[in-house]
Amino acid sequence: MGHVFRAVIEPGFFTSSPVHVALLAGGVVALVSGVVGTFTVMRGQSYAGHALGDLSATGGAASFLAGISPLWGFAGTSVVAAGVMDMIGVRRPRGRDLATGIVRGAGLGLAALFLYWDTTRTSTTGAPITILFGSIFTIGSSMIPAIAVLSIVAVGIVAVLYRPLLLSSVSTDLAVVRGVPVRVAGALCLAAIALAVSLSAITIGAILSTALLVGPAAAALRLTSRPGLVLVWSALIGIAATWIGVLLAYDSYYWPPARQGWPVSFFVVVLIMLFYLLAQVVGGRIGRDSRNGERACSQAS
Amino acid sequence: MTMTRQPGTQESAATPDALAVDGVSVRLGGREVLQDVRFSIKPGEFVGLIGSNGAGKTTLLRVILGLLPASSGKVTVSTAGVGYVPQKIQLDPDMPLRARDLVGLGLDGQRYGIPFPSRARRKLVDEMLRAVDAEHIGNARVGNLSGGEQQRILIAHALISRPGLLLLDEPLANLDIASEQEVVALLGRIAREQRIAVLISAHEMNPLLPVMDRIVYMAHGRAASGPTDEVVTGERLSELYGHHVDVIHVHGRVLVVAGRGEGLDIPIEHSGAHAADGA
């Protein structure tokens, strides 16, 4: 038994300090993404989340130039972008919106410019990799407080607005009739999405953050219909994917061909995909039995 | 034969109105969508808001609900709350919400913070599901329900907070005949038992004749209200439409027809689909 354990987990895993930080930060971020991501998928705002992820790359790249921590770059740009999106009414973009895509393109173009300046004008190397694909093993422990604060804010928003958001996702009219401030709630939700995306930009990168936002939530939706449980499953799946990803990346340090470790974000993303497919298979059976008893009359809708 | 249902208990003139619409007009895009609409509903009354598409029914409902401002006039709601059943809601099968969750949101959908499970709340929700005959679909995902089932859940959602006024926007539009009759009977029973004022919009009045106390008939943004017998007459409706219409009674059903018989006679409401015995 000890052999298996040692085979799966390379020596030094539990004592390595960067690993501790990676597990802690990664876990917290996965939790936030899972929770906020559930609302994202529910409100059909997956593409907005995707766009915010890419746009945050612009901010991250700019932060290197300004010499500030990338987290503020990510968070600042994406929250501002969310505000603009909300103002111009991109509140419920079902399907691929051309305008959102164009703005994404412009943002990415800007990111390209900033990254270019990063590599030529600053002394930091590997800025593109860090921004686009994450740097979970090099998160300084000094970033932990900032991550904690932003996480609390993001989760706090959806916790406080839990019921109003559920209701307004089903029907804005019903929500308005009950007195829910629908516009404000929607704007705040978008802001929470922006924060979640920025946080996962740190761990797995701006371009890949969508996976952590949407994947676990989509998987959880297959497993249960109870809103509270979906949130729990979503967070758990995200955390599992992140932790196992960290483990595998650590283990892969001596793997071929380059013997410098495979990227964490690769593992996390693949694991999320696997969990999603697994949920499809498992959930397919559960979904069909979600009613107790038969329908009283089969009606043509 | 009269079309007005004789109510079991007469409402006295002194009972305050649950809803009073007073001279409401709405101007949208340069056009008078509603013109000087006035009527009132007392608690326990069942009123049908009848008119073809474009007559202004949905606009009127939205004004009453406060979703749309009126250009002039006043709406007074003097009850404990208003329940609303929209015609259809956008529902993804992916939406993680069970029928009982949606009904529960009718109680506290506007409250902030994380809800803690409470036995009292669960009991209320179960009661409501029973009242609309939807106990067996309580745990089903809302997106997986049929049109009729969704309707019942929406009614439960609207009623759980014990409103004094219930508004329904074309609830019969997408139902087959059997479900239609069930929903009408259900609503009639609820209105009587719980003394709720019910305003239900439809483009056909015939399915509602058995339970309707009074009618508000709309055409071109104008409304005529009163007992069904008095409003659904050739003279009244011709005045409303602005051109000649005839009201024909066939086997207990009502047919409103435009034209003078010389060329094309155009029925304003088809009753052909309902071949049931006299409504």
Place this chain on the structure above:
Amino acid sequence: MFSGFMTDTWIVATMVAVVAGVVGFFVVLRGSAFVADALPTGAFAGAAGASLIGVNTLIGLGAFSLLGALGIGWLGRRARHDVAVALALVVMLGLGVLFLSFTTEYAPEIYSLLFGEVLGISVNEIAPVAALGAVCIVAIMVMYRPLMLSSVMPELAEARGVRAYRIEMCFLVVLALATSMALPVVGALLIFSLMIGPPAAARAVTNRPLVAMGLSVIIALATVWIAIAVSYHTDWPVGFFVGVIAALCYAAGRAWTAVSQTRLTRVAEPSALPVEAHQ
């Protein structure tokens, strides 16, 4: 700027712009924005893999784009699996990162694959790119009528015997080839902008398809030429200029539409006729 090694870039860029303008027109028409977004991501992984095993990147690009196109076409037929495809894309990106992490020239490779590289075009790439481009253009010309019909009026097309699935697959293959052509110059992340911005702007100005297509090509050419020229002089990345110029074109198109619409007087909605076109 027009000297020896840059000539290749100009030639390839021109071909890319022409193809992007033509193919992009149909992307916007068919609302295939998602696919135009998705294919380059898969292509990125292909290019990364190819560069890893030392194969000509164009082959890796082409192969993965084609696989991606076929996969999307096949998936699209079965069900709306938006999330699955989105996740698959992200996995592709992850794979791309993985492949590149095995090489020593990690960072610059990623950068140029994602954001484009002006100087990266070599003379022996002209022939394959030209071939791809020619195939795309010829395919579009051959498919023009069925493609237009199935994009604008799919039911009519089916009635005329145009198999929507076949057209969709052919179009996806063309799109895959166009993507493979464009990626080395513009970068995976910005192909979308080049294929959407110019056609969207063109369509805002005119409704006539051939005119719009021509305009789309012209705008795409202008975009690419300006981007390369300025990039050459400033050393700033091509992708930046493409993204920004495409956005400006799109914004200009939207502004044009808004301005020309306010000039039209709003036609009052026709009053509801008593004749009911019953649903």
